[in-house]
Amino acid sequence: MKTLSGRLDQEAPLPVVLVGAGKVAHAAHLRELRDLRNVLRLVAVVEDAPERVSALREEGFPDIVVAGDLDRAVAAGARAALVCTPWWTHREVVLACLARGLPVLCEKPVSLDLAEIDELAAAERAAGVPVAAAYMKRHDPVVGLFVAHCRDRLAAGRRLAVDVHDPNAPHQVAHLLPYDPPPFGPQPPPAREALERALGPAADEGQREAYARGLGGSLVHQINIVHAVLDGGPGLHGTLLHADRWAGGDSVSCRWRPTEDLVVDAGHARLPAHRRYREVLEFTAEDSVATLTLPSPYARDESATLRVETWDAAGSVGTVRTITAEPGHTGFRRQLVAWAGSLRHDAGPPLPGLADVRRDTRVLYEAALRLA
The missing domain is CATH 3.40.50.720 (NAD(P)-binding Rossmann-like Domain)
Incomplete structure (x- = not known):
């Protein structure tokens, strides 16, 4: 500093x-x-x-x-x-x-x-x-283990899928706020102006809304995790195959093909009637499947779970391993500790910074402009 x-x-x-x-x-x-x-x-x-x-x-x-x-x-x-x-x-x-x-x-x-x-x-x-x-998800130790597993098997990887079911509704955080949570509604005028500057005047209202919420407001986290998996290799920019939105723009999905052998699918669905947030990332390789399940980012009584299944077709032997972290030690908490440590003692690796932000945003910007 x-x-x-x-x-x-x-x-x-x-x-x-x-x-x-x-x-x-x-x-x-x-x-x-x-x-x-x-x-x-x-x-x-x-x-x-x-x-x-x-x-x-x-x-x-x-x-x-x-x-x-x-x-x-x-x-x-x-x-x-x-x-x-x-x-x-x-x-x-x-x-x-x-x-x-x-x-x-x-x-x-x-x-x-x-x-x-x-x-x-x-x-x-x-x-x-x-x-x-x-x-903050990058500071969860189970997420770190998932990223390491995917990197180790990237050459044999065939599909990395992201599936987010998000209430994105007041009830999701009402119990955590000392006042009534703000209602879900249209973007305020300053946000709409910012979105028009960001995407340009040719983008329609649906593209701008999806960019602010399903893509940039949520999937930006998971795209950052995908880029961590691909670190040192090809990124997602320029490899977009398609991007769609439906249900009045409340749902979005994208598919990328960063290598000849690997596709990345990511989807976000706003489901306000659901009581709980659900997020799953699954990496499928030739000889294994790793499934990362994440609770609501605001949950303290739940933790991430990683389930890794491997098999040996020749020997007809498989293994299943399940890993969880201690509840309460959230990504938010670990992030604050890591931030303070990096500023006081230069301890540990640097936190994701503006270079990461630009890489992730560029990918979602491209997807927003391609939304049907």
Whole structure:
């Protein structure tokens, strides 16, 4: 870390500012920050809504400084920023953080506009502090084992499939919020304007909606996992075979063929009547099938499960192995710990950054423009 980080106590908790105390902050980050006070110290919040600030104080942060802007947050001691504002505000917020020398962990999607991502990358280089993307699934140890398994067998891989059943409805997080969750509805005007800039005026409303939600709002996580599997080899860009949407745009699917022998299928279905979120990634190789099942990202009482089935046709012998992680140690929690460690001690591998964001976004941008 540079600039402001040079004054950090390397053994003390990392002092951070939360920018935006909305749904994802209350449903995920704040409950982890309460348990990680020895790792991160929340010193300030930038938030305009009084009810959200009041809820934050009641949820275990009574002495937090309510900062009208980032300068006040820096004066309060913040040395890094956790950005949880709506996605269409990320460019402005992240640029403001970088201008003040604050490293950033930004919720996804960091941006859906390739030009904005390039602008952020240039600002990141100029500031000399990193922007990390909140791909929290990458911090789940079971996801890591799945990626390693797929990489080891990539040459024999034939299909990598992603299937997401997502309520994407208020009831999914209502029990985690101290106020009524916002209703699912049309994108607000600033978001629609951002989507038109990102996709261009030729894209229709259905393409823009699918890009913001099923593709960029959800499948961006799984495309990042697929790219982790393909790391060092061909990516998905330029290999799209088809992209479809149906059910009024609530469902999308895409197929890529990154190599002669491997296809990648990914689908997201918004199913508001479903009570539970369901996500499955399955990698089929010549001699094995690995099935990764992930619970709701907001669940603490469930964990990822990896089931690996292998067989030897000649010997007629097969094996089945099931791996789970300890509940409660969520991707959100491990991500925050990894972020703090990377900034204080340069410990461990770097978090996914803007290069990853651009690679994933470029793939979904191409898919959005091809949607039937």
